[in-house]
Ligand SMILES: Nc1ncnc2c1ncn2[C@@H]1O[C@H](COP(=O)(O)OP(=O)(O)OP(=O)(O)O)[C@@H](O)[C@H]1O
């Protein structure tokens with residue numbers, strides 16, 4: 001469990017990126033921080049691995065104040081995936097994935113073996129192992145980024161708009177992949193995005209942020225959709241324009257689901273999706289609350 | 292031709308002197324400039340001072356520096372050390388700035404991600420930032436190598452032997468062949484050094500030659516521009 005207790009971050013130039021934030025991030029679930037640009041998402045995320053230190057307040061991981069931990073060591077135990085992957089351009093894919101293992105002193109052979117396994121885990125062909133990042137597509141680079149984040153099998157995985165720079169089809173592929181991984185691995189994922197649909201798709205818990213890292217609403221997708229806390233949340237999730245008010249209309253192949261703008265959003269099918277991706281308004285499979 | 296054959300021993304020995312007088316400043320210049328450049332990049336106050344100082348230093352004519360050094364550091368006027376030190380200073384002057392600029396140009400994203408993975412500041416500099424500055428450092432070193440080789444000749448004016456001696460001697464005796472041999476020898480040394488640096492780059496920076504077939508094109512070393520102070 002990660003806990004923020006009245007955490008404030010003021011940068012030297014006076015910008016208050018986060019103002020007395022209190023937030024509990026449960027273990028083995030995906031918490032999504034969603035909000036518009038400049039709302040402090042990245043800053044919040046980086047306070048978890050001490051890339052940013054709070055001006056005041058306490059950040060705890062499993063009850064321990066992280067201010068007392070050595071930043072370099074702390075970071076080696078926490079996965080971090082960012083937009084544009086942040087891969088090291090001068091290292092081959094396999095070495096990029098194994099970087100943190102090398103840093104923690106794992107023998108080269110073993111580290112590389114583990115890196116190859118991780119390529120399978122994230123659905124990357126092992127043939128890419130000896131390529132340099134610039135020889136991969138954006139989507140493939142993001143997969144490498146995720147594999148690298150998972151290398152030391154961390155309990156916590158921080159993801160900062162990891163799928164923000166890829167096209168919608170690849171993005172949706174990567175999202176499904178992450179849902180599958182999360183079902184298998186059950187990490188404590190903190191995921192930053194400004195895409196509310198992505199938030200609803202991936203999040204067990206969603207924090208909608210206003211400027212200054214202020215939480216407008218914290219809840220499950222269902223809670224937020226069915227009961228938006230205020231106008232800000234309504235407009236952010238699109239319930240104010242009725243964009244999420246769905247109704248049925250008879251179509252050629254069954255009932256069409258029409259959204260608030262009059263566009264077909266899908267067709268209504270009868271079987272309930274027990275396996276596979278969750279969707280907005282539905283909480284996913286069994287989630288055990290570990291640690 | 293017969294002159295060359297008759298004086299082959301002398302030409303060879305001058306060539307070796309020339310190589311030796313160039314290699315030391317080139318290598319020393321690199322070894323000194325990289326840490327200084329890294330400090331300059333890290334501390335902004337230091338950076339301004341260092342960059343300005345090296346700019347001024349680079350503007351001092353080489354002959355003046357050769358002549359002045361003995362009175363500043365107390366060496367003998369004919370000591371090859373004067374040339375070595377002066378040329379090392381030029382190499383440092385050029386490379387400090389290049390290093391600082393190259394380090395400042397490393398993608399912030401890559402630095403953030405290296406930090407997030409748990410590199411220490413030192414580890415990040417040595418394992419990430421400097422390697423990524425490699426192509427720019429290499430381009431800088433190619434300039435340094437060529438300009439050092441050509442500046443060594445100037446040392447002949449103060450009696451430090453190198454292929455430059457052939458220019459002076461050939462000029463005084465009005466003997467163009469000797470001058471020509473000196474020029475060709477200097478150019479060959481410069482080309483060989485340049486070639487060696489390029490080879491080292493291929494070997495040490497394999498990633499920098501990768502270009503994407505589709506879309507964004509990355510890298511490839513710049514050709515150096517030779518400047519003579
Ligand atoms: N190092 C810094 N120095 C000064 N101000 C900063 C710094 N980092 C962030 N800020 C400011 O803090 C605020 C929050 O920034 P942050 O990067 O956390 O936002 P974000 O929600 O991640 O935005 P985005 O969606 O654009 O990534 C912004 O106003 C930003 O300008």
Ligand SMILES: [Mg+2]
Pocket residue numbers: 041042043160
């Ligand atoms: Mg951000």
